[in-house]
Each structure stands twice: as structure tokens, then as C-alpha cells.
Amino acid sequence: MPLVSSAPLLRAARAQGYAVTAFNVHTLEMLQAVVEAATELDAPVILQSTTGTVQHLGPEFIAAAARVAADQTHVPVALHLDHCTNFATVVKCIRAGYTSIMIDASMKPYEANVADTRRVVELANAIGVNVEAELGKVGGVEDDISVADHDAALADPDECARFVMDTGVPTLAPAIGTAHGIYKGEPNIDFDRIARIAALVDVPLVLHGGSGIPEAQVRRAISLGMAKMNVATELRIVFTDAIKQVFACTPNVDDPRHYLKPAKDALREAVKEKIRMCGAAGRASEAKGR
Known part of the structure; x- marks a missing residue:
């Protein structure tokens, strides 16, 4: 089936009390592994690329690979641009075939965040592309966006309601205590928030x-209203560790297929674990029905 907007997938997830897992991919093998895992588990899934990956591979190549993967499965697949701060990149990705966009102006004052978000919402609404925006600041590092722990600010619930009303944004990523990267200790999630x-x-x-x-x-977190969970760093570690293991055992290997296949296999299993964790296994049909 063709790539779909993430909006109906996420509405179905929130209504039914599960979350669609969104995976950041950086290679063809990672993209394939994610869709293969979702297909095996009959789960809706979101492929994500950061702006750094867009610059590295080109949005047209990413979108083309995602379209082929989506055409070869029965589960709904969306393609999302993650943490984009640049309107020109948003436009370029939409033209390439992305079905979901995150405009991240969370580092700006409230009114500027509203203006940037509303601009993208107005563009995307006309062509059925979902939009995600952030309020507050999620800590950690995502490509060239870095927020120190002391700068991470939790989203204000009343301001979230005003932000959604002011922008018309269909999907909201509020800062609630999570961080990009691997946690040094126990995550400090504000569940009440x-x-x-x-x-x-x-x-x-x-x-x-x-x-x-x-x-x-x-x-x-899902039981309280989270309908999408992003996973990035953990996937990179799994993929890279599998490659390192191949070279540790066979240091003279020079055929990329011999080290990328084990990496792809390991990643597929990690993706299945996250999909099950989010309760999305077996949900493909109801997600398509929204």
C-alpha cells in the first residue's frame, strides 16, 4: 500500500490506548528491517529521518525507498521528518513524498514557536501531511540540536492547550522529562504532567x-495519552554493535553484505521488541480504518 499520513494512525492509537512506534533510520538496511518487523507483527509503523540523515542521503532517495517498502507490505507505513528547524527543508521533504513533518521551534519564544508551527500546518493541511510540534524542551542531543539538562524545560499543560488552539497542530510532543540518547540513570518522567x-x-x-x-x-505513559514513541539511539547502537561483532570475529571481511545482514537481523528483533512494548502488534487493520 502507499505511504500514509501518520495522523490517522496516531488518532487510532490514542483512541485504543496503544502507541505507534516511530524509528529513526539511516540506511536502507535499517529501513527494511523496521518495515519487515512491523509486517511480521501486523503493526502500523512510522519511519523517521533526522535532518542530518536527509542531508546525508537526500529526501528523494529516502522517500523512494520508503515507498517501495510500503508497497511491499499490508501494514500502514508513514514517513516522518524528525526535529526539523528549517522551513525550506520541510518543503523539500514534503515535495519528495514525506507524509509527516515535525517542525521544532521549541527553542524559540512561545509566539515565534506558534508562528513557525502554524506556517507548516497551513502548508501541510492542504495536502494531507501530518504535522508534529514540540512545546517545552526535550533534553539530550538529536543531530545538531542539543539541550543541556539544566536547559530542558517541561511543557506547561495550560500552554499546551493554548498552543494546539493557536496553531491547529494535529500532533503534539510535550517535554515531560524524557531525553534524547541513552539515559545515564532512571528516566525522570513526569506522569502527572x-x-x-x-x-x-x-x-x-x-x-x-x-x-x-x-x-x-x-x-x-501510553495509558495516560502518549500515542507515538520515538526510538533512535537504541537502534543505532544495536545496528553498530552487530557490525562490530562481525569484525571482531572475522576482521578481514570485505563484503558489506556479510556484516550488514547480521546488523539488519539484530535491528529487526530490536524493533519487534519496541512494537510489542507499545502495544501496537496486531493493530494494523484498525489503524488503517481510521
Whole structure:
């Protein structure tokens, strides 16, 4: 089936109490592994690329590969641009075939964040592309966006409600204590804040920084209103560690297929674990029906 907007997938997830898992991919093998895992588990899935990956591979190549993968599966697949701060890149990715966009102006004052987000929403609404925006600041590092722990600011629930009303954004990523990267200790998620935000806004909420969050905490966040969970760093580590293991055992290997296949296999299993954790296995049909 063709690539789909992530909007109906996330609405179905929020209504039914699970989350669609969104995976950042950087190679063809990673992209294939994600879609293969989702197909095996009959789960809706979101492929994501950061702006750094867009610059590295080109949005047309990424979108073309995603379209082929989507055409070869029965599960709904969306293609999302993650943490983009540049309007020109947003336009370029939409033209290439992306079906979901995150405009991240969370580092700006509220009114500037509203203006940037509304500009993208107005563009995307006309062509059925979903938009995600962030309020507050999620800590950690995502490509060239870095937020120190002391600068990470949690989203205000009342401001979230005002932001959704002011922008018309269909998907919201509020900062609730998670961080990009692997956690040094136990994640400090503000579950009460998630519940308060979910009570005030009816759009699906996004959990950023999903790498390394314990399953019990993931499930609790989903039960409170999170409908999408992003996973990036954990995938890169799994993929890279598998390649390192091949070279550790066979240092003279010079055929990329011999080290990329084990990496792809390892990644597929890691993706299945996250999909099950989010309760999305077996949900493909209801997601398509929204």
C-alpha cells in the first residue's frame, strides 16, 4: 500500500490506548528491517529521518525507498521528518513524498514557536501531511540540536492547550522529562504532567527519547495519552554493535553484505521488541480504518 499520513494512525492509537512506534533510520538496511518487523507483527509503523540523515542521503532517495517498502507490505507505513528547524527543508521533504513533518521551534519564544508551527500546518493541511510540534524542551542531543539538562524545560499543560488552539497542530510532543540518547540513570518522567496535558488537548501526544525507557514506564505513559514513541539511539547502537561483532570475529571481511545482514537481523528483533512494548502488534487493520 502507499505511504500514509501518520495522523490517522496516531488518532487510532490514542483512541485504543496503544502507541505507534516511530524509528529513526539511516540506511536502507535499517529501513527494511523496521518495515519487515512491523509486517511480521501486523503493526502500523512510522519511519523517521533526522535532518542530518536527509542531508546525508537526500529526501528523494529516502522517500523512494520508503515507498517501495510500503508497497511491499499490508501494514500502514508513514514517513516522518524528525526535529526539523528549517522551513525550506520541510518543503523539500514534503515535495519528495514525506507524509509527516515535525517542525521544532521549541527553542524559540512561545509566539515565534506558534508562528513557525502554524506556517507548516497551513502548508501541510492542504495536502494531507501530518504535522508534529514540540512545546517545552526535550533534553539530550538529536543531530545538531542539543539541550543541556539544566536547559530542558517541561511543557506547561495550560500552554499546551493554548498552543494546539493557536496553531491547529494535529500532533503534539510535550517535554515531560524524557531525553534524547541513552539515559545515564532512571528516566525522570513526569506522569502527572502527561495526564494533565492529555486531559486538556485531544490531539495525539508524542513521547520523545524512547531509547532505554523501562517497559513499565513506557506502558504507563501510553495509558495516560502518549500515542507515538520515538526510538533512535537504541537502534543505532544495536545496528553498530552487530557490525562490530562481525569484525571482531572475522576482521578481514570485505563484503558489506556479510556484516550488514547480521546488523539488519539484530535491528529487526530490536524493533519487534519496541512494537510489542507499545502495544501496537496486531493493530494494523484498525489503524488503517481510521
